Amino acid sequence: MTSAPFASAPPGSGFTTPELQRYSRHLILPEVGLEGQGRLKASRVLLIGVGGLGSPAALYLAAAGVGTLGLVDFDVVDLTNLQRQVLHGTADVGRPKLDSATDRIRDVNPHVHLERFDTPLTTGNAREIARDFDLIVDGTDNFPTRYLVNQVSVLLGKPNVYGSIFRFEGQASVFAHPAGPCYQCLFPEPPPPGLVPSCAEGGVLGVLPGIVGTVQATEAIKLLLGVGQPLIGTLLLIDTLRMRFRSLRVRKDPSCPLCGTREIRELTAVGAACGTTDPASEGESPGRVREVDARELQKLLGRGQEIQVLDVRERFEWEIGAISGARHCPLGQWPAAVEGLDPAVETILYCKGGTRSRQAAAMLADRGFQRVGNLTGGILAWWRDIDGEAPRY
Amino acid sequence: MTVTVHLPTVLAALADGRSELAGSGDTVGAVVEHLADTWPRLAPRLRDGDGAPYPFVTYYLNDEDVRFADGFATPVRDGDELVLVPAIAGG
Numbered sequence: 001m002t003s004a005p006f007a008s009a010p011p012g013s014g015f016t017t018p019e020l021q022r023y024s025r026h027l028i029l030p031e032v033g034l035e036g037q038g039r040l041k042a043s044r045v046l047l048i049g050v051g052g053l054g055s056p057a058a059l060y061l062a063a064a065g066v067g068t069l070g071l072v073d074f075d076v077v078d079l080t081n082l083q084r085q086v087l088h089g090t091a092d093v094g095r096p097k098l099d100s101a102t103d104r105i106r107d108v109n110p111h112v113h114l115e116r117f118d119t120p121l122t123t124g125n126a127r128e129i130a131r132d133f134d135l136i137v138d139g140t141d142n143f144p145t146r147y148l149v150n151q152v153s154v155l156l157g158k159p160n161v162y163g164s165i166f167r168f169e170g171q172a173s174v175f176a177h178p179a180g181p182c183y184q185c186l187f188p189e190p191p192p193p194g195l196v197p198s199c200a201e202g203g204v205l206g207v208l209p210g211i212v213g214t215v216q217a218t219e220a221i222k223l224l225l226g227v228g229q230p231l232i233g234t235l236l237l238i239d240t241l242r243m244r245f246r247s248l249r250v251r252k253d254p255s256c257p258l259c260g261t262r263e264i265r266e267l268t269a270v271g272a273a274c275g276t277t278d279p280a281s282e283g284e285s286p287g288r289v290r291e292v293d294a295r296e297l298q299k300l301l302g303r304g305q306e307i308q309v310l311d312v313r314e315r316f317e318w319e320i321g322a323i324s325g326a327r328h329c330p331l332g333q334w335p336a337a338v339e340g341l342d343p344a345v346e347t348i349l350y351c352k353g354g355t356r357s358r359q360a361a362a363m364l365a366d367r368g369f370q371r372v373g374n375l376t377g378g379i380l381a382w383w384r385d386i387d388g389e390a391p392r393y
Numbered sequence: 394m395t396v397t398v399h400l401p402t403v404l405a406a407l408a409d410g411r412s413e414l415a416g417s418g419d420t421v422g423a424v425v426e427h428l429a430d431t432w433p434r435l436a437p438r439l440r441d442g443d444g445a446p447y448p449f450v451t452y453y454l455n456d457e458d459v460r461f462a463d464g465f466a467t468p469v470r471d472g473d474e475l476v477l478v479p480a481i482a483g484g
Contacts, residue, residue, distance in 0.1 A: 053484045141484040166481035168402050187480040189448035202403065204483055237478065241402060242412075248453050248478065251461050332406060334434065 014038055019111055023065050031227045037065060041111075043224045046070040046133035048121055048149050050101045052209030053163045053216060054139035055087035058101060060217035061137075062109045066224070069105065070133055072117040073097045080393070084206040121145055123267040126152040135159040135223055137216050143190035147270035150175055150183035154259045155267070159232075161220045163212040168205050170212035170238040173231045173250060174219050176259065180232035185253040185260070190271035193355070208240055288365035289358065292348055292373040294385040300348070301325065308347040310338070311379075312360045317352060321390050323382055326350070331360055335367075343369040350375035350382070352393075396424050396469050399476045400435075407435040416475065421452055422465030424475060439477075440465075449480040 013020070013034055026032040032040075043066050047054045050073045061069060077085075077092045077100055085097075092100035098116045105112060117129050121140070130136060130152045138149045138160055146164070153160035153176035160176040162183060175183045215236065222228045237246040257263040292300070300307055309326040311318055318328045329337035331351075341347065347369055349357040354377050361374045375382065383390045398414045405412040414432075416424035426444065429436035440446055445465070452459045453476040459467045469475070 049484055051484055139484045141482060143480070143482045146482055163484070164481045165483040166401075166403060169481070171478075171481060186451060186478075187449050190482075191447070191449040191480060202483075209484070235478065237476075239402070246476070248456050248476065249458070251458060253460075 014041065019065075022109070022111075026065070032225060036225045036227075039226075040065045040221070040224055041067040044068040044070065044133045045135055045137060045220055045224075046072065046130055047137045047139055048072045048145065049139035049141065050085075050087055050097050051075070051081065051139060051141060052084045052165065052204065053213040054101075054137070055085045056210050056213035057137050057139060057163075057217045057220070058087060058105055059108055060214055061220060062105045062112045064217070064221055065109065066112065066221075068113045068115060068133075070115040070117065070129070071098055071101055072119065072121055072129060073101070074118055074120050084204065084209050086210070121148055123148065123269055126267055127156065130156055130158065133158065135161060135220055137161045137220055138163065139213065139216070143271045144269060146183065147190060148267060151258060151264065151267050151270075154182050155265070159223055159230075161216045161223070163209075163216040165204055165208050165212050167202055168208065168239065168241045170208055170215075170240075172212055172215040172219070172236045172238070173234060174223065177223075177230070177232045181250045181252040182256060182259040184258045185256045186235065186250050188253075188256070192271075193358075205240055208238075211238060211240065288372065289361040290371070290373040291376045293376050294382045297323075297348055297373075297375055297382070298386050300346075306345050308341060308345050310341075310347060310349045310357075310360075311351070312349055312357050313351050313379075317393070320393050321379070321383075323350065323379065329360075331356055334360070334363065338364065338367075341369075343367065346371040346373065348373040348375060350378050352378045353380055354378040394419055394424075394469050394471050394473070396471075396473045396475050398424065398428060399474065401477065401479060403481075404435060404438055404477065404479065407438060408432045419468060420463075420465060421454060421459050421467045421469060421475065424469060425452075425465065438479075451478045452476070453478060 023037050026037050027034055045061055045066050047058055050058055050071050075097050077088045077095050077097055079093050081088060087104050088100045098118055102114055126148055135158050136149060136153050138146060140146055150160050159174055162175050163172045219230050222230045233250050235248045235250045254260045309323060310329045311322050311326040312329055312331045314330055349361045351357040358374045361372045365372045383392050396416045398416045400412050408414060414428060416428050418424040418427050425439050429439055454467060455474055
């Protein structure tokens with residue numbers, strides 16, 4: 001162990017002696033030094049979301065000595081968050097995430113100034129919130145907010161340090177840098193609701209946001225210091241099952257309406273809410289599939305008329321609990337799982353939150369089923385509205 | 394032409410869990426159609442009903458985005474690698 005490089009703060013450095021000790025391992029890096037550490041202290045980083053990605057990003061940016069962190073989140077800590085959202089602890093369940101994040105970050109580094117935004121990011125507030133920050137770290141969990149973060153980054157000329165995760169795989173890049181492409185260059189439009197399940201439905205390896213969020217923190221620090229080669233124009237793909245990392249080139253699209261032709265000058269909502277954990281915000285079904293709420297399904301079941309209820313979840317989910325009378329047809333075993341069903345009988349499908357079953361319902365309609373319904377909000381809505389005693393996950 | 398196609402795990406689940414598939418065809422689009430025929434459950438995740446690429450699934454041929462070549466009409470050669478990158482939103 002070596003001692004701190006300074007016995008006392010040099011005059012004019014702007015750091016106190018405890019700060020110099022705290023950052024000593026940075027100060028002895030030639031790429032950081034006193035000047036770089038001063039640059040970090042003068043920096044302002046906005047974190048959109050303090051969940052899976054925002055947790056490690058906030059912890060490391062705070063520990064590194066970024067002077068001001070802006071935190072945007074309106075969520076409350078849930079027990080299901082704790083498997084990966086390491087900013088929050090067991091005692092925080094039920095507290096606003098901003099409160100537990102503030103406590104934890106202040107303990108990690110009391111020299112960091114926090115600015116809290118207890119609100120969803122919207123087209124109405126994004127400019128105002130982001131205006132005074134140097135860069136934005138995208139730790140959101142849904143497509144509309146990702147497109148909004150990218151828009152505000154491009155329109156305000158601030159780098160968008162991007163990270164995204166699903167199951168065992170992650171993506172990271174730096175978008176909206178003047179020298180490179182934006183998120184919309186890579187993915188011009190989001191997928192329609194229902195095609196891609198959310199993390200709440202598809203699952204996510206708990207440590208994955210730890211990897212991707214720390215990549216984002218690393219990229220943010222490199223950009224602030226002006227060192228190394230940030231992921232500008234490079235998409236990093238992370239596959240944790242095979243532990244492979246792949247770098248792909250992302251080109252700036254001259255026809256991108258946001259950063260290419262610059263037709264988009266004002267913040268615009270892109271895509272319906274999907275990939276979110278809130279069933280009420282999920283999109284509508286295609287016309288061939290009827291949305292059925294939990295109370296209507298209860299009535300249909302109570303009438304004793306002929307109806308098929310299909311649970312399309314995985315086996316472990318089915319074993320936690322199912323709707324009485326439902327038939328287990330896990331999506332992984334389609335189409336074999338639905339062979340032998342009568343296409344003339346009214347068929348209602350459900351999953352955990354309503355997204356996978358909506359996709360499955362459309363597939364049944366394609367196979368000639370005449371009356372297909374999707375349980376809006378999935379079994380979570382059923383448990384909430386009908387069967388409050390059931391175990392849940 | 395035989396091309397190695399790399400799928401993310403979320404799509405590999407629709408191809409018997411295989412994340413590396415052999416696809417054949419003279420163009421990226423032909424390889425995609427070959428995969429769609431071989432793995433029907435994968436088909437709607439690869440391209441739209443008209444066989445056109447989605448704006449939320451990006452195809453990389455040997456680490457270059459095919460949209461900056463000729464899209465699905467981009468020719469492929471034996472041994473090429475095609476990587477599917479779907480938009481994901483989890484955080």
